[in-house]
Amino acid sequence: MSPKYDETDGPYRARIPADVDAPDKILYGFTFRQMAILAVAGTGLYLGWQALHTVAPVPVLLAAAVIIGGAALGLAVGRRDGLPLDVWLLGAICHTRAPHSLAAAGAGSGDGVPDWVDVGHTRITLPAPLRLPADAIDDDGQIRLGGTASAIVAATSVNLGLRSPGEQHTTVEAFGRWLNSLNAPVQITVSAQPVDLASHATALAERADDLPHPALAAACADHARFLAELAARRDPLRRQVLITCRTGGEAGEHAARRRADDVARALGALGVTARVLDGAGATSALAAAADPYRPARHGGLAAPGHTITGRTHPS
Structure with missing residues (x-):
């Protein structure tokens, strides 16, 4: 496209194939992967022909060659669920052979099976140890990943269509400067999360009587009924943008937190409202990613390393 000499000429557009x-x-x-599959199949057919053409009928060999060649061609050019067919079949085989029952393993356990379990004589399929990439989540939101750490930044989105061409150009340039300043892996996740309007409607209905004016109470109750009807008729969703920052060799115990703070400040120049998630927020974000339609409610679990205390009742 021809360059623009004035920011007011129109929106900047770039074509991406x-x-x-x-x-x-x-x-x-054909790609290299497809040619490799066809070459292996062709070599196998040639070797089979050289070994069997003197002892087996030719029509039988030709029929077998057509079947095997067609299967190899389908394996090379076929696709399933957006993946090449050979990759999809390999994933299916690995999934079939992998254990389907997993259990959390302790830090010091080797295979997740206690010593008192007789593995050799039991007929029950024992669960395999569940190995998660994250070791722990600190109070400040740092996620321990073995030798490294990461932190999550929750951000809002920006509607470029409502901005002038000059503002669009400035926003894109600022976003490009932030991308060019990165020296460690960063993951941007955009997902749709369900909104629990029923709980909001219940909370509004309970607080309507506490308002000082009857008109405010009536408006609050009417809005609560509207939210309850909307939750009953539809499944509203909200857009969630999470930016995961990992340490890139920085020294310090809170390196991931500092990097996340830098990302939040850099995105603030774009008009984005960004905040670094603390330990409870990071736990909720990870739990919602695992099960988005049943998010976990944090606050009832103690963080690793914390002492659990209880109330004592006088006798």
């Missing part, structure tokens, strides 16, 4: 991640074609429209 849709197949930017497509593998390169090397021969007859």
Whole structure:
């Protein structure tokens, strides 16, 4: 596209090809992976022909070659669920052979099975140890990942369509400067999370009588009924933007937290409201990512390393 000499000429547009991640074609429209599959199949058919053409009928060999060649061609060019067919089949085989029952393993356990369990004589399939990448979540929101750490920044989105061409150009430049300043892996996750309007409606209905004026109480109760009806008729969703920052070799116990604070300040220049999640917020974000339609309610669990106390009743 021709360059623009004035920011008021119109919005800046850049064309990005849709197949930017497509593998390169090397021969007859086939990729290297497809050519490797066809080459292996062709070599196998040739060796089989050389070994069996003197002892087996030719029509039988030709029929077998057509079947095997067709299967190899389908494996090379076929796709399923957006994946190449060979990758999809390999994933299916790995999923079938992998244990389907997992249990949390302790830090010092080798295979997650206690010593008193007789593995050799039991007929019950024992659960395999569940190995998670995160070791612990600190109070300040740092997620321990073995030798490294990460932190999560919750951010809002920006509607560029409502801004002038000059503001769009400034916003894109600021976002580009932030991307160019990164020296460690950063993951941006955009997801749709369900909104619990029923709880909001119940809370509003309970607080309506506490308002000082009857008109305010009536408006609050009417809004609570509207939210309850909306929750009954539809499943509202909200957009959630999470930015995960990992340490890039920085020294210090709170390096991930400092990097997350820098990201929040950099995104503030774009008009984005960003905040670094604390320990409870990071726990809720990870739990919602695992089960978005049943988010965990934090506050009832103690963090690792905390002493659990209880109330004592006088005798």
